[in-house]
Amino acid sequence: MLLGMICALASAVCYGTASVLQAVAARAAEPGTGSGLDPALLSRALRQWRYLAGLALDGIGFLFQIVALRSIPLYAVGSALAASLAVTAVAASRLLGIRLSRTQWGAVAAVCAGLTMIGLASGPDGNRAAPAALGWSLLATVAVVLLSGPLLGRLPAGPRALLLGLGAGLGFGTVQVAVRLIDSLAVPAVLIGPAPYALLVGGATGFLFLTSAFQRGSVTVATAGMVLGETIGPALVGVAWLGDRPREGLQGLAFAGCAVAVAGSLTLARFGEPSLEGAGAKSQG
Template identity: 35%
Template structure:
């Protein structure tokens, strides 16, 4: 129960951060895409810095959630970050959500319930055994390289979608590394084992990489293109890490049918919600490159 609570808190923080970061990233020129100049531009935006503050809050909540629950349960809950963010924004700014947006909220909520109920993730170890990280990191690195290479050959929403999926993969990897690192706090060595584990520092590297990819995804195109890839990609890749690295189990066989239905509902809901003006943040036009 604690893991679910902190997963929900993580989703609220991450969703709010995505909207703030999208608003700031949309002001950057196309010439800064996939370069450190983009980060320099964003550091001068107060809205973006506020988003980073929420990212830090989300990281703390996520660590608690992963320390108390399976990754295959915690990460999929993050699909609610967009609907929860829109509901909060609607209340704060007194801007009523249209009926279609409420359909999107319902689709994501029902999809999550059906998906978790059908997959029923259980079991698993708290740490990753032996050298299992080696093939996982190699395969992840190749997958990320292919996505980034493909993104560089595209523009606008196609690039946003590819980079959104790349960011999702990096966030899923960050979660897996963080879970493995936090679990070492429970051992006899406690803090010593935690701060001397390579997983902790790999978590920082992966997290920075994920943040960089996300900013480029948000800068490249609309939230409609990047958000579904980010949301679903994070959930599905995290489940894969949970099963392959931590030995968690999910139901297969005929249970795949309601699981696929859940994915379809969540996808449709995210697409509808990402079209909302509240999700777009009323982004100003991008300046032209000089």
């Protein structure tokens, strides 16, 4: 339990730092077609060291996340990952010399308080067998998200950034659930069934949508959409189908902790825009 929560928080540190590096790299990349979803943007961003460094941190964070997903409930992992916004805010305030307002420091404190509540209330991860159709449902969800990309590109800037971020969150949320569904890493067992493919396609979809959202619209709005998508969806799946439960008698504390952590994270999303713009300005100076 303790190891799982520590790994989830370590993953949030990696992801929060990586988001800053990737957003700066995406905004510095050459503009493409102007579409809301630009697959070629990934190849242009990959030419920059900041994006590569962010990917390396994402890889380390994913290893921590796997350990967490195998030992604590999905709702606890999701809430901890939402704390990556607090990591981004605090790191930017130290490294970029940007001051946080009292409201923003209060949001950081709220995230920490919410995570403490979740840690106290979390039981072990659920051991209920997943329905056979759940893996295929993950693949279908990712397919719908991908097919929606061209349509999202035609929306105005505000809703476009929000929905691209939400699509990224659904992709990353699919990865979380798929990790729980994979029982063995042995070949050929790992190649059988939809879960491994949902993991790969979901991760690629998340990076594609989030990178496009960072360049094409508001980083603030996109980040808020991502947090909602990767937090709420997996939590509901874990409780409804995988048997995730808080400790007996502490259900209210777990629910309140999730609500406080996510609310604090979404408040901090307002901090993302100036910090990342400042980072971009410094990188070009």
